[in-house]
Amino acid sequence: MKTKLENFEMAFLSGFGSCRMACACGKEFYEPSGPWTWEKGELEALEKSSAVKLDYCPSQLDFEGRQFVDACDCWHPRAKQIMGFLDGHLSKIVEYMKLERKRKFDEASASPVVDAVDTRGGEVAG
Secondary structure, eight states, X not given: OOOHHHHHHHHXXXXXXXXXXXXXXXXXXXXXXXXXXXXXXXXXXXXHSSOEEOSSOOEEEEETTEEEXXXXXXXXXXXXXXXXXXXXXXXXXXXXXHHHHHHHHHHHXXXXXOOOBOTXXXXXXX
């Protein structure tokens, strides 16, 4: 069974991965053995730097407008706070989502209907 933190990670993974990735905290991570094309001296510079070498491709998590690397633990404390908020307010969050859905539906329903116009000068039935 997955932990809450693993579920949070799965939910907020962006689907973006790379051979080299910087975390919002400033740490850099890289995976040297994949099918990557490195610039001359790039990999050697990474190996001499404080970048963290991984045995898998680093992936990106997106939340609160920031991009984190899955291998970094800097995002764990904030994720735990967010999970606590979500768990502690679950019924209110569900209610908010229902109200927002209705508001957006009402807003869309009140929008004017625009018929498509044929670029050759005639109207298109809509």
